Every structure is written in structure tokens, then in C-alpha cells.
Amino acid sequence: MTKLDGNVLAGRLADVLGWDATAADVRCAACGAHGAIAVTVVYVTPMGTVARCPHCDSVLATFVDGDGGRVWFGMPGISALEVTH
Amino acid sequence: MSAPATTTAIRKHPPAGWHVATVAETRPETRTARRIELDVPTWPGNDAGLHLDVRLTAPDGYQATRSYSIASSGESTRVVLAVDELPDGEVSPFLVHDLQRGDTLELHGPLGAFFVWTPPDAAETPRAVQLIAGGSGVVPLYAMAAAHASAGDATPFRLLYSVRTPEDVFFRDELAGLTASSAPLQLDFVYTRQVPDGWPTAAGRLTKAVLDAAAVPAASRPLVYVCGPTPFVEAVAGWLIEAGHRPGDVRTERFGGS
Numbered sequence: 001m002t003k004l005d006g007n008v009l010a011g012r013l014a015d016v017l018g019w020d021a022t023a024a025d026v027r028c029a030a031c032g033a034h035g036a037i038a039v040t041v042v043y044v045t046p047m048g049t050v051a052r053c054p055h056c057d058s059v060l061a062t063f064v065d066g067d068g069g070r071v072w073f074g075m076p077g078i079s080a081l082e083v084t085h
Numbered sequence: 086m087s088a089p090a091t092t093t094a095i096r097k098h099p100p101a102g103w104h105v106a107t108v109a110e111t112r113p114e115t116r117t118a119r120r121i122e123l124d125v126p127t128w129p130g131n132d133a134g135l136h137l138d139v140r141l142t143a144p145d146g147y148q149a150t151r152s153y154s155i156a157s158s159g160e161s162t163r164v165v166l167a168v169d170e171l172p173d174g175e176v177s178p179f180l181v182h183d184l185q186r187g188d189t190l191e192l193h194g195p196l197g198a199f200f201v202w203t204p205p206d207a208a209e210t211p212r213a214v215q216l217i218a219g220g221s222g223v224v225p226l227y228a229m230a231a232a233h234a235s236a237g238d239a240t241p242f243r244l245l246y247s248v249r250t251p252e253d254v255f256f257r258d259e260l261a262g263l264t265a266s267s268a269p270l271q272l273d274f275v276y277t278r279q280v281p282d283g284w285p286t287a288a289g290r291l292t293k294a295v296l297d298a299a300a301v302p303a304a305s306r307p308l309v310y311v312c313g314p315t316p317f318v319e320a321v322a323g324w325l326i327e328a329g330h331r332p333g334d335v336r337t338e339r340f341g342g343s
Contacts, residue, residue, distance in 0.1 A: 002341035003315050003339070003341060004315065004339050004340065004341050005315075005318075005337065005338065005339045006199075007136070007152075007197055007199060007200050007338045007339075008152050008340075010101070010136070010138075010152075010196035010197050010198070011101070011137075011138040011150070011152065011193045011194070011196050014101040014193070014196065015193075019100075019101075020101050020196055020197065020198045021198070022196075022197060022198050022199040022200075023198035023199040024198075036199050037199075038197075038198075038199030038200065038336075038337075038338075039199075039337070044341070
């Protein structure tokens with residue numbers, strides 16, 4: 001398992017959201033801390049990718065690759081995501 | 086009604102997309118790394134510090150995607166990478182040993198809205214920049230230093246580069262050139278395994294004392310960019326905060342071993 005940070009999510013986020021959200025703020029639903037997606041703690045495994053809160057270690061988001069280009073994108077621990085128009 | 090002008094304009098970055106790149110040139114960068122120049126006709130240009138994802142697809146459909154920092158910046162459709170081989174890696178051994186001129190690669194980019202440096206515009210107050218590299222983490226930081234030089238930007242720039250041996254230095258000649266440019270770069274090396282002849286200190290890992298001595302002090306409020314393996318980045322980022330740098334001024338990018 002490789003421990004990285006949220007910078008590595010840029011490509012995945014561009015695919016699922018349509019924009020590179022690594023500089024956007026996210027708020028942790030568990031502890032209320034917030035910060036750029038780039039500073040979240042990211043674990044990459046063959047099964048998928050998990051982003052965790054750098055303050056309380058709660059799971060913020062998950063990416064699991066299915067067949068045929070499908071991605072299961074979960075956001076179990078994000079209470080808000082900053083979006084700039 | 087037109088939108089009012091704001092003083093904090095959002096800087097627009099080129100959108101990320103999928104591209105087909107053709108290998109224009111490859112050459113050894115170090116004993117374990119290769120410089121790869123790609124022609125990407127649809128590339129929108131990129132700011133310094135960004136990365137791209139390379140996706141390889143096996144004949145059976147299996148895909149592997151890895152992120153690589155971009156050593157170049159600007160509007161050019163020539164994109165430069167410098168890839169260090171991870172012996173157990175799935176993608177880097179192919180890129181370092183097997184990729185040939187004329188081969189095509191599938192790319193996603195430019196990526197990385199967070200780990201980016203652009204020359205200050207007229208409305209911004211310039212801030213000194215401290216770059217801190219561990220190993221091949223120097224690639225995006227070299228791109229920043231080169232962009233600083235080509236912009237003729239007067240912002241003080243300093244690079245602290247932790248590297249195993251003198252032979253492992255990426256962009257050796259280019260970095261030496263940047264230190265002599267009109268927008269100078271101050272370059273400091275830490276050698277972790279073997280030092281050059283006549284070097285005043287023994288080989289060893291970067292320490293907090295060396296960092297404190299070789300980095301722009303926190304009192305100057307520099308922007309700090311740290312890129313390297315995860316344990317390196319975590320140690321350095323911790324020391325920077327202890328030294329009084331604000332967390333928001335320290336931008337980090339970690340890479341791992343796969």
C-alpha cells in the first residue's frame with residue numbers, strides 16, 4: 001500500500017467531476033477540519049484509492065475501479081466541497 | 086451588466102484532458118532515470134509544478150496509471166518528463182528501458198491545481214520561494230526555477246536538493262545555468278550517500294539544522310514547495326512548521342514507490 005497525498009487525485013477528480021479539484025477546500029464530516037484536497041492523506045492499493053482526513057484519519061473519499069471504465073466514487077466523509085464558478 | 090473586476094482574480098488554468106503523445110526524444114538523465122520528451126499536439130500548455138498521468142494498457146486490457154511531474158512549462162506542445170526507475174514498479178521500468186522514439190503514450194493532464202507556481206503579476210506582492218527536493222522530487226521544482234528564470238522574475242528563489250550522490254542529480258547542467266541567470270537561483274545540495282571530492286561535510290540525510298541553515302527563514306514569509314518521497318516530505322514539512330512557517334505557505338507533494 002502506498003501512502004501519498006491528494007495531489008495524486010487530480011486526474012481521477014478531473015475524470016469524475018470534470019475539473020481538477022486538488023486546490024479546492026473540503027470539510028471533514030467527522031471532525032470539521034478543512035483544507036485543500038491536495039493535503040489529504042491518500043492510500044493507493046490495487047483495490048482502489050482512499051483519501052483520509054489528515055487530522056482525524058476518517059475516510060473522506062473512495063475510488064474503486066470497475067470493469068469497462070466504470071468508477072465507483074464515494075464521498076462518505078465530506079460534508080462540503082468548495083466549488084468556484 | 087458586466088461582472089465587477091475583483092482584486093483576487095481566479096487564475097485560469099488550462100483544462101485537463103486526455104491526449105496521445107509521441108515520444109520525440111529520450112536520453113539518460115542519471116544512472117537510474119531517463120529524460121523523455123513528448124510531442125503532444127493537443128496539449129494546452131501548463132504552468133510550472135504540474136504533473137500528468139500516464140496510462141498504459143496491456144494487450145489483455147489491463148491498465149496501469151501513474152503520475153509523473155512535468156519538467157517543462159509554458160505554451161509549448163513539447164512536454165518534458167524525467168522518470169526515475171523504481172525496480173519493482175509497474176510503469177517506470179517500461180518508461181525508462183523500453184520506450185522508444187516514435188512510440189505513443191496515453192496521457193491525462195495537465196494536472197495539479199495545488200502544487201503550482203506562476204510568476205507574480207503586477208498586482209501581486211512578490212514572495213521569496215524556497216524549493217525543497219528529495220531525489221526525483223526535484224522535477225516539478227526544476228520546472229518552477231526554470232519558469233522563474235525565463236520570466237526574468239526578480240523574486241528570490243532558493244532550491245535545497247537532497248540527492249544520493251553527485252551522479253544522481255537531475256538537470257545538473259540546467260540547474261547550474263539557472264544559478265547564473267539574470268533571475269538567479271541559489272542552489273544548495275545535501276548528499277545522502279556520497280559527497281563530491283572536497284565537500285565540507287560527510288554524506289548524510291537532511292536534518293532540521295541543515296534545513297534551518299540553508300532555507301529562506303520563516304521571518305521572510307517565503308512560499309515553500311516540498312516534493313519527494315512521503316517520509317522525506319513529512320519530515321521536512323514538520324520541521325518547517327516548527328521553524329515558524331505557516332502551514333498555508335508550505336505546499337507539499339508526496340510520491341511513493343509503485
